[in-house]
Amino acid sequence: MSEDVIDAIGGLAPGGRLAALRRQRPDYVKYTQSSHDVLLSPDDPGGLSLVERAAAALRVAVVHDDAALAAHYRARLDAVGGAEVQPLIESLAEAVPASRLSAILHHADLAARAPGRARPTHLEALRAAGLTPRDVVALSQLIAFVSYQARVLAGLRLLHAEGA
Amino acid sequence: MKPAEKFTLDAVEWDPWLPVVDAASATPEQKAALEKSPSATSPYFLTLAHDVASLDQRSPLFHSVMYAPRGLKRAERELATVVASMVNGCVYCCSVHARRFAELTKQPEVIQRLYDEGLGTQLDARRRAIVDFSTRLSTVPPTATEADIAALRTAGLDDLEIVDLIHAVAMFANANRLMQTLGTPVLPDGIVPG
Numbered sequence: 158m159s160e161d162v163i164d165a166i167g168g169l170a171p172g173g174r175l176a177a178l179r180r181q182r183p184d185y186v187k188y189t190q191s192s193h194d195v196l197l198s199p200d201d202p203g204g205l206s207l208v209e210r211a212a213a214a215l216r217v218a219v220v221h222d223d224a225a226l227a228a229h230y231r232a233r234l235d236a237v238g239g240a241e242v243q244p245l246i247e248s249l250a251e252a253v254p255a256s257r258l259s260a261i262l263h264h265a266d267l268a269a270r271a272p273g274r275a276r277p278t279h280l281e282a283l284r285a286a287g288l289t290p291r292d293v294v295a296l297s298q299l300i301a302f303v304s305y306q307a308r309v310l311a312g313l314r315l316l317h318a319e320g321a
Numbered sequence: 322m323k324p325a326e327k328f329t330l331d332a333v334e335w336d337p338w339l340p341v342v343d344a345a346s347a348t349p350e351q352k353a354a355l356e357k358s359p360s361a362t363s364p365y366f367l368t369l370a371h372d373v374a375s376l377d378q379r380s381p382l383f384h385s386v387m388y389a390p391r392g393l394k395r396a397e398r399e400l401a402t403v404v405a406s407m408v409n410g411c412v413y414c415c416s417v418h419a420r421r422f423a424e425l426t427k428q429p430e431v432i433q434r435l436y437d438e439g440l441g442t443q444l445d446a447r448r449r450a451i452v453d454f455s456t457r458l459s460t461v462p463p464t465a466t467e468a469d470i471a472a473l474r475t476a477g478l479d480d481l482e483i484v485d486l487i488h489a490v491a492m493f494a495n496a497n498r499l500m501q502t503l504g505t506p507v508l509p510d511g512i513v514p515g
Contacts, residue, residue, distance in 0.1 A: 188382035312487030
């Protein structure tokens with residue numbers, strides 16, 4: 158993944174005003190991209206598969222009602238061979254019977270939408286579904302990252318609208 | 322330890338829900354990542370150290386968003402992070418960043434008023450614009466509008482300050498979720514909830 162995902166998803170023209178403005182903060186650009194890459198396509202994914210990562214990211218994007226961000230993670234899900242689970246992600250209500258993926262998706266939904274409602278039992282459900290502490294932390298970082306990304310994009314779009 | 326349930330300017334602690342990485346048996350990669358984090362012994366970073374790869378990228382992102390030179394004043398970044406944390410209900414993050422704001426401005430009463438009277442409390446025009454934008458960028462989904470950006474401009478924020486503000490708020494959408502879903506705030510030993 159070499160293209161800058163914020164520029165690409167936000168539709169920032171290369172060399173344009175906003176792309177140049179972002180680059181006044183090179184560390185924001187660099188570590189936003191590297192966080193994305195290490196969460197979505199890590200060298201060693203541990204027990205959290207690339208499909209599960211893309212699926213959780215897509216659910217967080219859907220919760221944030223961000224069409225362009227969701228399209229990005231839908232494409233990522235397709236690219237890692239997870240297209241068949243997409244309907245499960247988009248309509249959580251159908252995520253029965255309980256499966257490992259539905260446990261991941263329900264946690265992503267809760268943590269993205271209402272993190273203050275999280276309880277120890279939610280992590281216990283992930284552990285019961287087979288996630289190790291490392292997998293739980295990777296999932297939590299991923300949910301937190303996409304929640305960050307949604308707000309960076311929302312803010313940049315407002316700056317774009319202002320300059321249009 | 323007693324749960325910390327109210328927004329406060331006092332110090333609170335954080336109790337993890339996962340077993341933390343044992344500092345003695347941490348891998349060299351975990352030790353290196355912890356060394357680069359703000360506190361190698363905190364239960365929060367010892368939790369995040371389970372996944373070194375993500376911690377290794379997040380720590381420098383967080384640091385640059387809070388401390389990059391020029392641009393939005395540090396106290397205003399702290400204010401934005403307190404607002405994001407109030408919207409999400411993150412008692413731990415509020416405590417840490419409320420105290421940073423108070424140290425930088427010597428105005429703890431501003432935070433206390435936000436806690437007591439809510440995010441709509443009386444503020445000067447610049448802080449009003451920052452608080453409103455931060456509040457609406459923190460909702461799920463975000464509800465900030467062009468009018469909020471216009472208010473920031475009227476209050477005198479330039480392009481770089483607004484980019485910094487966006488990232489400070491966004492970073493706490495991240496930080497709050499990690500803190501609130503991997504553990505819980507607790508009062509230090511000996512403190513009885515007031």
